[in-house]
Amino acid sequence: MAYEPLSDEQREIRDLIRTLARERIAPRAAEIDEQGEFPWDMVELFREHEILGLPFEERFGGTGTGALMVLVAIEEISKVCATTGLILALQELGALAIKNDGSDEQKERWLPRLASGEWLPAYALTEPGSGSDSAAMRTEARRDGEEYLLDGSKRFITNAGVAGLYVVFAKTDPNGGHAGISAFVVEADAPGFEVGRIEPKMGIKGSTTGEVFFNECRIPAENRLGDEGDGFKVAMRVLDRSRPGIAAQALGIAQGATDYALEYAKSRETMGKPIAEHQLIAAKLADMETRCEAARGLLYKVGMAIDEGVEPLTKLSAMAKLFCGDTAMDVTTEAVQILGGYGYMKEYPVERMMRDAKITQIYEGTQEIQRLVIAREMVREARTSALAGVA
Ligand SMILES: Cc1cc2nc3c(=O)[nH]c(=O)nc-3n(C[C@H](O)[C@H](O)[C@H](O)COP(=O)(O)OP(=O)(O)OC[C@H]3O[C@@H](n4cnc5c(N)ncnc54)[C@H](O)[C@@H]3O)c2cc1C
Incomplete structure (x- = not known):
């Protein structure tokens, strides 16, 4: 076992x-x-x-x-x-x-x-002009007595149109850079809140990805999360904890594709034997399984670290997202290859899995951003002891 x-x-x-x-x-x-x-x-x-x-x-x-x-x-x-x-x-x-x-x-x-699942939530950080560079956001929130008025828009928001609440990041100080951002909860029935176009896309097609608009959207001041100016830290703390969720999605896609390709390779015969017994296919299967297991090791380590209250999670969480996302893309591509022409057909699930895998390299920070985060954390770490005695 x-x-x-x-x-x-x-x-x-x-x-x-x-x-x-x-x-x-x-x-x-x-x-x-x-x-x-x-x-x-x-x-x-x-x-x-x-x-x-x-x-x-x-x-x-x-x-x-x-x-x-x-x-x-x-x-x-x-x-x-x-x-x-x-x-x-x-x-x-x-x-x-x-x-x-x-x-x-x-x-x-x-x-x-x-x-209870009565409401689904959404996390609204990205804007048309700010994805990786989230501090460049333009949505603003202006205090008006016991309320805030939000103006602007967010793009590519998962659960747009189906969520009961949206966690929204907006500038309370437009000139304040990172420190000018605050976080708010906007309920879907807030006056001035509107859902725009839902995007047709390559994969995860049943998930809604859409634009949301705030036109003098009025919300109670008590919907602000944390203090004014805390928003960027709130957003990044979320990503440290949520990136493993995307890593888990990626690993699931990768393992699902591996399992399917294995079953196919055991039953499809060429040149008198199952393709699983041809060494080039066997090597692919072995690499796919090994990558999934390595990805699982990293992912479960983050999960256990969270449950034990370990901080900071930034580097570990980014590594899990990076490794699991790349595993999903590579493994699903190989799964399609193992199925040959059938892998390219909609009739077989690996075609869908390959399309679904791609998003795990893009959202909640692209793989490039994960690498920047990991390297930044490495530079900050004190490792002098590891170099003791090295000339
Ligand atoms: C299906 C889907 C669902 C999404 N769901 C949500 C959601 O629920 N909430 C939300 O807020 N956002 C969501 N997003 C947005 C997603 O997080 C962004 O698309 C992503 O962060 C990249 O931003 P961008 O698209 O603006 O690309 P850009 O930031 O314009 O990047 C373009 C390219 O340049 C690279 N790049 C950018 N900056 C650097 C740099 N400094 N160094 C090296 N390379 C760099 C990127 O890696 C990328 O390859 C979703 C996106 C999609 C496609």
């Missing part, structure tokens, strides 16, 4: 989710991709089985089962459907700013609705 650093309880939950994924989610995956419509039936399934409660503490109605469990769950679901895996990853991403930086009142107001 494979070694897994999971407790009996975690294994039990994992197995339940694995069964749900196989029996209820996998049969819908191709349809969700084909139709490109948000899969509310999957949200309903999650609600029924308390899956959206996984990222939350029991006092807010969640399962209180910790961060590693969330990652394992996203991995299991993404093995069969990356769009559906993303729904759980987003429940965490959209809630993290409230979990990390919300007051007790704010947590009590919003977290139970997210834990």
Whole structure:
């Protein structure tokens, strides 16, 4: 039996989710991709089985089962459907700013609705002119008595149009650079809030990615998370915790593609034997499996670090996102190759998996940005002891 650093309880939950994924989610995956419509039936399934409660503490109605469990769950679901895996990853991403930086009142107001799955959240940082360079954002928030007025727009927002609340970053001091940014919760029915175009895209087609507008959007001042000027730190703290969720999605896609390619290679015969017995194909399978296992080691290490309260997570979390994302892209490309011409056809799931894999190298910070973050943290680390005695 494979070694897994999971407790009996975690294994039990994992197995339940694995069964749900196989029996209820996998049969819908191709349809969700084909139709490109948000899969509310999957949200309903999650609600029924308390899956959206996984990222939350029991006092807010969640399962209180910790961060590693969330990652394992996203991995299991993404093995069969990356769009559906993303729904759980987003429940965490959209809630993290409230979990990390919300007051007790704010947590009590919003977290139970997210834990039950009554509301889906969104995290709105990116703008048309600011993606990697998020501090270049132009959306502004102006204090008006006991309220704020937000003006501007956000682009490429996951869950646009389906979320009940949006965590929005805006400049309260337009000339203040990073220190001029503040974080807010905007509920979907706030006056002046509007959802724009939902983008057609390459993969994760059932997930909505859209523009949102704030036209003198009026929200209560008590919806600000943290102090004025804290927003950039709030946003980065979220990413440190949420990048592993995308890494888990990536690993799930990679393992799903490996498993499918393996089964195919055992049954497809050329030159008198299964292609799995041709050395060039066997080598591909071995490399795919090894990369997935290495990615899992890094990912679970982050999950355990979060559960043990280790700080800072910046470097480890960026490494997991980088390695798992690149693994997903490389492994799914090889899976398509193993299936030959059939791999290129929509009839086989590896075609979808390869398209779905690509996004894991782009969102929540591109792979280039992960490398910059990792190298920056390395430069900051004191490693003189490692060089002792080196001439
Ligand atoms: C499907 C999808 C869902 C998304 N969901 C969300 C969401 O829910 N919330 C949200 O806020 N955002 C979301 N995004 C936005 C996403 O995080 C950004 O697209 C991403 O961060 C890159 O920003 P950009 O597209 O503006 O690219 P740019 O920042 O313009 O980058 C273009 C290229 O230049 C490279 N680059 C940029 N700066 C540097 C540098 N300093 N050094 C080296 N290379 C660099 C990048 O790596 C990239 O290859 C989503 C995007 C997509 C496609």
